[in-house]
Amino acid sequence: MPRLSEDLHILLEEARLRPLCVGEMEARLQSRGFALLMMLLAAPFLVPSVPGLSTPFGLAIMGMGLRLACGRKPWLPQSVLRRELPSRVLERILRGLIRVVGAMERVARPRWAGMYEGALMRALIGLAIASGGVFLFLPIMVPVMNTLPTVSILLLAAGLMERDGLFILAGYGFGVLAWVYFGAWIWAGKAGFQALHRLF
Numbered sequence: 001m002p003r004l005s006e007d008l009h010i011l012l013e014e015a016r017l018r019p020l021c022v023g024e025m026e027a028r029l030q031s032r033g034f035a036l037l038m039m040l041l042a043a044p045f046l047v048p049s050v051p052g053l054s055t056p057f058g059l060a061i062m063g064m065g066l067r068l069a070c071g072r073k074p075w076l077p078q079s080v081l082r083r084e085l086p087s088r089v090l091e092r093i094l095r096g097l098i099r100v101v102g103a104m105e106r107v108a109r110p111r112w113a114g115m116y117e118g119a120l121m122r123a124l125i126g127l128a129i130a131s132g133g134v135f136l137f138l139p140i141m142v143p144v145m146n147t148l149p150t151v152s153i154l155l156l157a158a159g160l161m162e163r164d165g166l167f168i169l170a171g172y173g174f175g176v177l178a179w180v181y182f183g184a185w186i187w188a189g190k191a192g193f194q195a196l197h198r199l200f
Contacts, residue, residue, distance in 0.1 A: 015085075020085060022083050042061060047093055054139070063133075112164070128152065135178055136149060153171070
């Protein structure tokens with residue numbers, strides 16, 4: 001089977017010719033499984049200024065993660081499958097994803113099977129992916145807030161696809177960092193509000 005980056009390059013060439021919808025990309029890469037779909041849905045959050053995708057894609061990632069956690073086959077609603085991405089936007093998204101996937105391919109390999117085998121571990125991975133989807137769905141106006149959960153989702157999805165337990169562990173780590181970072185902003189905001197309240 002060709003490497004994932006090679007398949008993405010073929011998709012990029014087609015995207016240069018015309019807009020593609022999510023359903024078409026799913027059909028072309030369906031042999032890669034649902035993990036790639038999650039990577040495709042998360043990839044736009046690596047690219048700045050891609051409006052209109054946060055709510056539907058974040059919700060879709062959250063739903064797919066929850067279905068994985070429940071032991072069900074992940075799927076996408078028709079509203080997401082019909083979402084068409086303009087060629088210019090899709091090119092930016094795919095170029096960013098190709099760079100990420102290329103870096104992952106150089107180091108990913110089957111290892112640490114205990115991190116992904118079994119219903120419990122897949123449930124934990126699903127919950128971690130859903131947790132990342134929550135951040136992407138909510139309109140959280142915090143600098144680089146989308147970056148940490150996006151990296152977490154990409155690592156978890158790649159770990160499932162490549163059967164790499166180290167990637168999955170790293171995905172958990174970025175997920176925890178996202179919550180810690182968000183919590184720190186909440187704490188700082190609360191402390192600032194209390195300070196202003198004491199002043200006035």
